[in-house]
Amino acid sequence: MNDFRYRMAKFFNGRTGVDALGRTVTWVALILMLLTMITHSSIPYLLAMVCLIYSIWRMLSKNYQKRYYENAKFLEKTAGIRRHFSGLQYKFRGFVARTKENYRLRKIYAYFKCPSCKQKLRAPKGRGKIQVTCSKCHTVFIKKV
Ligand SMILES: [Zn+2]
The missing domain is CATH 2.30.30 (SH3 type barrels.)
Structure with missing residues (x-):
């Protein structure tokens, strides 16, 4: 197992690996896969494949600087959306905490x-x-x- 881990580390050494953009693309691929199962359409399937291949290609890419630049660009462009989502997440946590507290008080x-x-x-x-x-x-x- 350790040997496997070592070999993996060695394999990924000098490669891009998983970054925010790669993670997002992988998530998109998973969502598209889900859509494929629901709609039985081949379009989301093809898009999912493209996303998966792209994320794997990114992960294995040795042009680290270029990938890094792409990731930075991606983060910059999605800053607003990500802020919005973290705001939602924050609100959701507040809602859960309030519901729990209400439940406790109702007892x-x-x-x-x-x-x-x-x-x-x-x-x-x-x-x-x-x-x-x-x-x-x-x-x-x-x-x-
Ligand atoms: Zn009164």
């Missing part, structure tokens, strides 16, 4: 509305019938939690 608290002003209120669960004073309009009512 601890009972949520209900004030009968007179509809203000959202909460109280710790499992206390039976409690007297609630609305934080907004100060209406007092009985709630089972």
